[in-house]
Amino acid sequence: MRFYLTTHKRHWVRLTDVPLFLKSEHFVNAVKQDEAQGPYAVDSGGFSELQRHGQWTRTPRQYVDDLRRIWECVGPYDWAAPQDWMCEDAIIHGGWHGGQYFVGTRLSVAEHQRHTVANFLELRSLAPELRIAPVLQGRTIPDYERCAELYERAGVDLTQEPTVGLGSVCRLQSTREGAAIVTAMAAHGFKLHGFGFKTLGLAKVGHLLASADSAAWSSHARHRPALPGHTHKNCANCLPYALRWRTRVLNALPTWQQPTLDAA
Template sequence: MRFYLTTHKRHWLRLTDVPLFLKSEHFDRAIKWDEAQGPYAIDSGGFMELKAKGDWTRAPRQYVDSLRRIWEHVGPYDWAAPQDWMCEDAIINGGTFGGQYFVGTHLSVREHQRRTVNNFLELRSLAPELKIAPVVQGDCVPAYEDCLELYDKAGVDLRKEPIVGLGSVCRLQSTKKGAEIVTAMAAHGLRLHGFGFKILGLERVGHLLASADSAAWSSHARYRPALPGHTTHKNCANCIDYALKWRDRVVNSLPPTPGQLKAAA
């Protein structure tokens, strides 16, 4: 199981060979490109896009062009997320959640799933050579099953995909409902990626995932003193040293049993 360290610092790609997870938008204004020293994957930035705008403002062709530039200048990535549509209540209905404002798409879960599948098909059509991963979306086990059916009807055999993103479980990962969703999808023989998984979620269902990513290290660091000797900043919320130490703690805290998360990439 590969655990990606999520960061907005694209230059970290030349500083470590630890698996990294970065948003495509962080490369949009790149002048100097850093060649990746280790594995990495690309996030489309869908959560923030839908949170702030309630729609995708970047056309699929623009996204594909960005992915091609990243591949060419940084090196081959493991996979890239599509421009999927999360099915969390905040994304769909809008409002203030946890102090954050969501504009809301005001669409149905089914419509979000339809748009997710259609976008994946369009991206694959525009760039069949790129490693773009499908993502399944839903808000309960039956809904996720419906999403699998949409892919099946479109001629996509998810069991043959190297990785399948599991969307809209980030805030459910340590709950019974979240575990049920992960278990149900894993039962279909899918190699799942868990977006934004923290240690509690990994302890509970990490053995069912092929990979996961997390940026939780940054929020942890924001409320703690800087590491000893780090006198140039008041906290380590943007610090690679803290991030790597945090990742080591996460990986080493999990039982080293078959199928569980391993420190080695």
Template sequence: MLFYLTTHKRHWVKLTKVPLFLKSEHFATARTLPVALGRYAVDSGGFSELQRHGRWTRTPQQYIGDLRRIWEHVGPFDWAAPQDWMCEDAIIHGGTIGGQRFVGTHLSVGEHQRRTVANYLDLRSLAPALPIVPVLQGRTLADYERCVSLYDRAGVDLAREPTVGLGSVCRLQSTREGAAIVTAMAAHGLKLHGFGFKTLGLERVGHLLASADSAAWSYHARRRPPLADHPHKNCANCLPYALRWRSRVLDALPTWQQPALDAA
């Protein structure tokens, strides 16, 4: 399993060879872009877009323009997520959850899935040379099976794709339902990427994933004193803390499940 460290600090790509996961918007707003030292992948920022606006405010053409600029100036990325539509209840129905306000799309899970597949096809048509990956979305196991079928009917053989994102599972990852979804999707022979996976989820189903990412280090750092000799209030934006957290998470996994050395 390849484990990406999720960060909002774009300049980290020039500071570490540890695989990083960054939102495209963090690059899109920059005048100058850092050159990547190691591997990285690009998130479309869909959760934030749908949370704030209930829709995508960037067109596929604009997103492809951002990705091409990132590829040219930062360096080739492993892959980029499409402008997919998450299926969490808060994203669909809206409201205030955990102090965060969600506008709500007020669409069905099925419509979110249809739009996710359609956007992937649009992006692949606009930029066939860019490594944009398909993403599965859903709420229940039956939903995810239906999403697999939608790709199949669109002529996309997911088993042949080098990476298939598994969306909307981060809040279910440590539950039986979440484990059942990951297990069923892996049984299709898919090389899955788990978005936003935390320690419990990795312990339970990490062996079924080809890769995963997590920003949980920042949450942990905000609730702890800073590292010794660090002048800031906490280490929520601190690369040394993030790297130590990542090492602890990976060291805690069973040895047969840990990433290869070149992914460290």
């Protein structure tokens, strides 16, 4: 399993060779681009986009142009997420959830799945040379099975894809329901990426994932004193803290499923 540190600090790509996961917008809005020293993957920022607008405001062509610039300026990435449509209740129904306001798409899970697959096909048509990964979306195991069937009907063999994202599971990943979804999709032979996986989720199903990412280190640091010798209030934006947290998480996994710490 390759374990990516999720961060909004784009300049970290030149400071560490540990795998990083960053939103495309953080690169696109940058005046200066830093060359990556290690592996990294690109998030499309779909959760924030749908939370704020209830739809995508960037066209597929704009997104492809952004991905090409990132590839050329920062270096080849492992893969990039498509402009997928998450299926969490907050995204679909809107309203206040966990102190955050969601506009709400007011669409069905099935419509979100169709939008997700259609976008992947369009992105791959526009930029077949780019490493854009398909993503499975749903709420229940039958939902995810239907999403996989949509890809199959479109001629996409997910078993041959180097990465298949598993969306809308980050809030379920430590539960029995979340573990069942991961297990069911892994049984197809898909090389799954788990978005937003934390310690408990990794302990349960990390052995079934090809990769995962997490930003949990930042919220973890926000509620603790800064590391000794650090002058900031807390280490919520601190690379040394993030690297220590990552090492602790990987060391805490069962020994039979621990990846190498450099995840190279």
